[in-house]
Amino acid sequence: MAFTRKPQVYSSSINEVTIGVGEKAVTFGGSNIMPLYTFDAPAKNKVAIGVEITDSGVDRTLPGIAAYYEGAETISEIAARAAEMPGADFVVLALNGADPNGDNRPVEECVEIAKQVADAIDVPLAIVGARNVEKDTALFTAISEALQGKNVLFVSAREEDYKTIAASAVMAYSNKISAESAVDINLAKQLNVLLSQMGIKPESYVMNVGAAAAGYGYDYVASTLDRVKDAALAQNDVMLQMPIITPVSQEAWAVKEAIVTEEDYPDWGDRETRGVDMEVCTAAAVIAGGSDAVILRHPQSVATISGLIADLM
Amino acid sequence: MFTLTFKVENQPLDIKCQVDAGENVLRAAQRAGIEIDAPCAGNGTCGKCRVRLISGALEMQPNPRLPYIDYEEMWRLACQSKVIGDAVVWVPATASAFKQDIATADLSSPEELARYEHAIQGIFSSGLSPSSSESCGIAIDIGTTTVAAALLDLKTCKVLSKASRGNGQIRYGADVINRIIQQMKPGGKERLQKAVREETIIPIMQTLLKDSGKSASDISRIVIAGNTTMEHLFIGADGDSIRLEPYVPEFLELTGVDANRAGLPVPPDSPVIFAPNVGSYVGGDITAGVLDTLMWNSDLMTLFIDLGTNGELVFGNSEYMLCCACSAGPAFEGGDISCGMRATTGAIDSVYINEDTLEPEYTLISGEKPLGLCGSGLIDIISELFRTGAVNSKGKFVRESPRIRYDEYGGNYIVAFASESGTGKDIELNEGDLDNFIRAKAAIFSAIRTMLKSLAMSVDDIDRVIIAGGIGSGINIEKAISIGMLPMIPTDKYSYIGNSSLTGACAMLLSDEAVEKVFDIGRNMTYIELSTEPGYMDEFLAACFLPHTDHRLFEQT
Numbered sequence: 001m002a003f004t005r006k007p008q009v010y011s012s013s014i015n016e017v018t019i020g021v022g023e024k025a026v027t028f029g030g031s032n033i034m035p036l037y038t039f040d041a042p043a044k045n046k047v048a049i050g051v052e053i054t055d056s057g058v059d060r061t062l063p064g065i066a067a068y069y070e071g072a073e074t075i076s077e078i079a080a081r082a083a084e085m086p087g088a089d090f091v092v093l094a095l096n097g098a099d100p101n102g103d104n105r106p107v108e109e110c111v112e113i114a115k116q117v118a119d120a121i122d123v124p125l126a127i128v129g130a131r132n133v134e135k136d137t138a139l140f141t142a143i144s145e146a147l148q149g150k151n152v153l154f155v156s157a158r159e160e161d162y163k164t165i166a167a168s169a170v171m172a173y174s175n176k177i178s179a180e181s182a183v184d185i186n187l188a189k190q191l192n193v194l195l196s197q198m199g200i201k202p203e204s205y206v207m208n209v210g211a212a213a214a215g216y217g218y219d220y221v222a223s224t225l226d227r228v229k230d231a232a233l234a235q236n237d238v239m240l241q242m243p244i245i246t247p248v249s250q251e252a253w254a255v256k257e258a259i260v261t262e263e264d265y266p267d268w269g270d271r272e273t274r275g276v277d278m279e280v281c282t283a284a285a286v287i288a289g290g291s292d293a294v295i296l297r298h299p300q301s302v303a304t305i306s307g308l309i310a311d312l313m
Numbered sequence: 314m315f316t317l318t319f320k321v322e323n324q325p326l327d328i329k330c331q332v333d334a335g336e337n338v339l340r341a342a343q344r345a346g347i348e349i350d351a352p353c354a355g356n357g358t359c360g361k362c363r364v365r366l367i368s369g370a371l372e373m374q375p376n377p378r379l380p381y382i383d384y385e386e387m388w389r390l391a392c393q394s395k396v397i398g399d400a401v402v403w404v405p406a407t408a409s410a411f412k413q414d415i416a417t418a419d420l421s422s423p424e425e426l427a428r429y430e431h432a433i434q435g436i437f438s439s440g441l442s443p444s445s446s447e448s449c450g451i452a453i454d455i456g457t458t459t460v461a462a463a464l465l466d467l468k469t470c471k472v473l474s475k476a477s478r479g480n481g482q483i484r485y486g487a488d489v490i491n492r493i494i495q496q497m498k499p500g501g502k503e504r505l506q507k508a509v510r511e512e513t514i515i516p517i518m519q520t521l522l523k524d525s526g527k528s529a530s531d532i533s534r535i536v537i538a539g540n541t542t543m544e545h546l547f548i549g550a551d552g553d554s555i556r557l558e559p560y561v562p563e564f565l566e567l568t569g570v571d572a573n574r575a576g577l578p579v580p581p582d583s584p585v586i587f588a589p590n591v592g593s594y595v596g597g598d599i600t601a602g603v604l605d606t607l608m609w610n611s612d613l614m615t616l617f618i619d620l621g622t623n624g625e626l627v628f629g630n631s632e633y634m635l636c637c638a639c640s641a642g643p644a645f646e647g648g649d650i651s652c653g654m655r656a657t658t659g660a661i662d663s664v665y666i667n668e669d670t671l672e673p674e675y676t677l678i679s680g681e682k683p684l685g686l687c688g689s690g691l692i693d694i695i696s697e698l699f700r701t702g703a704v705n706s707k708g709k710f711v712r713e714s715p716r717i718r719y720d721e722y723g724g725n726y727i728v729a730f731a732s733e734s735g736t737g738k739d740i741e742l743n744e745g746d747l748d749n750f751i752r753a754k755a756a757i758f759s760a761i762r763t764m765l766k767s768l769a770m771s772v773d774d775i776d777r778v779i780i781a782g783g784i785g786s787g788i789n790i791e792k793a794i795s796i797g798m799l800p801m802i803p804t805d806k807y808s809y810i811g812n813s814s815l816t817g818a819c820a821m822l823l824s825d826e827a828v829e830k831v832f833d834i835g836r837n838m839t840y841i842e843l844s845t846e847p848g849y850m851d852e853f854l855a856a857c858f859l860p861h862t863d864h865r866l867f868e869q870t
Contacts, residue, residue: 159707186854186862193862194705239864 007040009033012236014292015202016045017243019090019153019176020124026089028206028292029243035229035290036312046313048293049302050092050126051082052249055105055113059253059297062272068299075113076120083121085299087306090124092155092295093117094250098130098139107138114143118150126153126295128247133161141168144175155247155295156180156208159191166195170204178245183210183220185227185240192239206292207242213251213258214282225289246286249297252279272298280304316399319347320367322406332396338364338371339391343484347404352487352648354495355392359487360651362391369400377722377745378651420463420475425811432605432816433470433823439610441826443470448533451521451579452818453514454598455539455547456480457489457622458646459655459783460513461815464521467534470823474524481512482546487648488622489542489594493552505546510576518578532579535572536828538588538818540596540623548575548587560593560842566832586821586828588814589835592842594638599625600835601817603634604827605810606779609834613776616761618799619813620645620688620782624757627838628764628775634834635768637841639760644753645688645784650746652685652728655783659684659735661728662787666697671714673697673728678787682735686728686742688784691750694742696792698726699859706859708747754798755856761800762856763849764841772800772866781813794867797860801867 013032018025030044057078060066072081082091093114097105118125127143129136140154141164155178157165162179169175179195181187188209195205209228212218228244231237252258258275260268268274279301283294287309296302319328319342330345339362342349353359360378366387371394375381379390389402420429437443446467453462461477482505485495496505522529537547541562545552548570550563566589573581588597599619608615609631617627624641627634647653647660654660658680665674675690677683686694698704703712703726710717710724718725723744734740765771778799780788790807793799799807810816820827843849855862 163711184854186851186858189862190707190858193858193864194707197705 008037009041010233012233012241013044014232014243015241017176017203017206019126019151021149021151022122024123025151026124026293028245032233034233035288038313043313045292047287047291047309048089049087049306049309050090050245050293050295051085051088051302052092052094052128052247052295052297053078053082053117054094055097055110056103062275062298064272064276064298064300074116076116079117079120083123085302087302088123089293090126090153091117091121092126092128092247094128095130095139098132098135100130100132100135102130107135107142110139111142111146115146118147118152124153125150126155126245128155128250128295133158137161137164137168140165140177144169144173147175148173151175153178153206153245155245157191157195157205159187159194162191162195163198166198166200166205170200171198174204176204176206178206178208179242180208181210183212183217183224185209185224185231188224188228189231189237189239192242196239202238202242205242206245208245208247211246211248211251211282211286213255213278214285215257216251216255218282218285221286222289225286225291229290243292244286244290245293245295246283246291247295248279248283248286249295252282253297276300276304284308315396317341317396318399318401319345319404320401321347321404334396334398336396337392338389338394338396338402341396342391342404348484349391349404350484351392352483352643353392354486354491357390357393359649360390363388363405364391364394365389365403365405367401367403370398371395371400371402372397380720420461420472420812420815426472428811429472429816429819432810433820435607436604436820436827437824439607441820441824441830443823444825446533449473449525449527449531450534450536450822451518451532452536452815452822453517453538454601454812454815454818455509455514455537455543456598456783456814457492457540457543458483458487458643458648460509460517461812462514462517462521463815463819464525464527464532465819465822467823472819473527474521476517476520476524478513478517480543481508484508487643489540489552490556492546493542493556496546496552502549506549506576509543509547515578529579533583534822535575535577535579535583535585536588536818536821537575537585538597538601538814538821540598540621540625541590541593542596544587544590544597555593562590562593565590565592565835588818588821589832591636591835591838592638592840594623595625595627595636595838595840597835598814599627599636600831600838601821602781602813603627603834603838604817604820604831605781605813608634608779609830614770614774616775616778617813618757618761618778618780618782620757620780620784622646622648622783624753624760626757626760626764628761628768634838635764635841636838637760637764637843639756639843641753641756642749644691644750645782647685647687647691649749649753650686650691651743652740652746653691654685654687656687656689656787660687661685661690661740662687662693663789664690664693664697664728666694666701666703668701671701671703671712671716673716675728680735682733683729683740684735685740687787689787689789691742692754692793692796692798693789694726694728695747695750695859696789696795698742698747699796704747704859708751708859709744751857751859754793754796755853755858757798758800758861759849759852759856760843762852763843763846766848767841767846772802775800775802776806778802778807779813780807780809781811783812795860797856797858797867
């Protein structure tokens with residue numbers, strides 16, 4: 001008997017969310033197939049890659065990063081270089097220095113940096129906050145106002161601060177936000193419901209259902225992603241049909257494998273290679289699980305993952 | 314050494330005690346024999362042990378359970394206050410609420426008596442015959458919060474008198490876990506036993522005898538139904554076996570006890586019968602309660618929910634029964650809620666809120682002025698706050714109104730302003746209360762779902778739901794469904810039967826066959842330990858939302 005192909009195409013699909021403006025605007029989501037199952041039906045949009053830079057530039061202790069950004073000194077130059085990175089779709093500015101428990105960079109300075117970055121690039125911009133409720137609320141509100149019309153994505157709004165962030169970033173200035181929850185399908189859905197109860201439209205937010213570097217509790221991330229996609233597509237749960245963005249870089253580069261030096265762990269080999277490996281395998285895993293966008297730091301990771309996307313989607 | 318002076322409201326004499334610097338005021342009070350309720354066992358999480366500093370000084374860190382304005386007015390939480398010098402402290406009468414006689418579901422109203430008589434008739438017409446005797450007996454329901462008892466004429470089956478009282482153990486913690494921890498401390502076994510026997514049950518028995526005109530020598534039989542912990546604490550068995558893995562209690566069935574061994578002042582050879590336990594957290598109150606429901610004699614798939622200080626569920630019919638306990642906590646009896654109280658005088662038992670103005674209308678169980686909210690009032694107010702959009706699905710306040718006051722801990726809804734309340738203070742519900750209540754209702758609903766799932770059944774397979782316990786007959790089923798506490802099935806399938814544990818205990822008093830039946834029920838019930846059930850946590854988190862994360866469970870189809 002001949003083999004009959006039965007494409008697994010769902011009547012429900014993931015929402016589409018667009019960030020940026022003009023030709024280089026990027027749209028996340030939109031597909032009605034299981035992640036990477038492009039043999040069932042074409043994916044509406046490819047998985048997007050954001051390149052992360054921080055308010056204090058990039059980590060030049062890593063030779064690969066130092067080489068790529070060589071000659072780019074100001075934040076504008078660094079941003080412009082990031083935007084040109086082969087395989088990158090958008091630039092992510094992580095305001096790590098704004099953390100009140102760290103450098104506590106004032107809001108006005110952060111706004112200034114965000115403006116310089118936005119002016120230097122022609123691709124969409126995403127802003128990652130300081131992961132502090134009060135500071136993020138102030139930052140996102142001020143940057144929203146300063147970057148009016150740029151259709152920026154703010155990562156992330158959480159249960160503690162979603163109200164103010166959604167009100168200022170989305171309702172007042174028509175930007176986009178990412179709803180972050182801690183690796184639990186129920187918490188992810190609850191935050192989406194709360195945002196929709198505020199009147200936030202589905203095309204205005206994505207979600208970040210939590211991440212972990214491969215080997216650091218990634219099993220929870222995997223099962224959460226699986227369940228979210230199953231609920232969204234197979235069960236038509238509209239409150240879980242938001243595209244997913246996963247900030248991979250901040251997880252992958254924070255684990256021991258990416259931190260300890262070769263002098264201390266000679267058996268482990270080159271530190272940069274290890275970090276790139278962590279970033280690449282974590283990103284590949286979340287893409288296979290259904291992430292519609294990933295945030296990466298290293299040019300080599302971006303090259304590898306964009307190659308993977310080009311081959312599989 | 315410093316002198317700490319307690320001025321107790323309505324007591325003529327001051328009580329002075331010598332204490333060391335750094336001594337905890339609650340501990341000092343307890344040592345001095347001053348009764349201050351500490352439902353959270355002194356962890357600073359319930360805010361019930363308020364005392365007022367009249368002179369001198371106490372050291373106390375800010376606590377979310379004590380608003381700043383009250384702190385300014387010199388109110389302190391006794392359990393969070395340390396002695397740093399001589400001080401004079403005023404203890405309000407409400408600090409020992411457990412002493413006041415409280416009327417809950419304990420056969421005190423004509424309606425409840427009628428329900429009792431109907432239930433007894435039902436049990437006898439189900440094939441269990443009464444064992445007639447010339448004397449009298451006492452049935453006692455030992456609840457974690459309330460102890461209720463009835464004195465019965467064993468020949469006529471009539472209730473001659475009834476009484477209830479707060480369980481004296483409450484000052485050692487509101488829940489069974491805290492009580493067990495207290496029991497395992499040196500001298501704890503005797504303290505806990507004394508609190509329930511000498512300070513609670515014996516006074517109740519004296520009231521029963523006085524009101525019925527009987528004497529102790531007329532009593533030939535006693536039946537006690539309590540949860541597993543209460544039975545352990547009463548008889549002096551180690552409670553730790555209940556609290557710790559593998560959660561196997563010291564005993565399930567306690568037999569051969571007489572009044573002498575039980576320490577009860579009736580003829581020493583009178584048998585004291587204990588309703589059997591099924592597991593650590595499903596005890597004699599439930600087996601006795603199941604007898605009352607008659608579900609053991611019916612084909613109807615019955616869900617029996619006992620909403621007491623904890624939630625216990627039984628599901629099944631004459632062929633099989635499953636049971637489980639869920640740690641719902643005392644919220645349904647008003648515990649763990651800043652303005653919560655038991656279903657008694659002054660309790661708000663139903664609430665309606667105007668959608669535009671957010672102004673409330675409420676009714677009281679009895680009395681003139683509101684003192685707080687009981688379980689059914691809490692269900693109503695949360696349902697109404699959600700319906701009017703004052704709170705979101707997470708139980709956080711999202712609207713502005715003169716009725717809603719925001720502080721650093723979130724929103725507060727003022728149900729009754731100080732001017733109209735009987736406490737002289739605003740009666741208000743805060744976000745912490747909403748959190749606690751949402752967790753309690755989620756525990757119930759997720760337990761129902763998990764139990765049904767283990768049978769591959771859904772809520773549509775339930776033929777009827779019988780609710781018992783201290784939540785009160787005022788429970789509004791529609792509103793309980795609207796907040797996702799009870800499954801969405803037609804409301805006519807629900808009924809309320811009051812204190813089923815006490816009614817079951819009465820039936821056991823009247824009939825040896827009923828005793829046999831209860832032991833039978835206990836042995837044949839399948840006990841599910843939810844904490845080891847893999848899907849339970851997931852169900853619970855999904856239920857911690859108004860009405861539920863899966864809204865389809867609560868949509869009209």
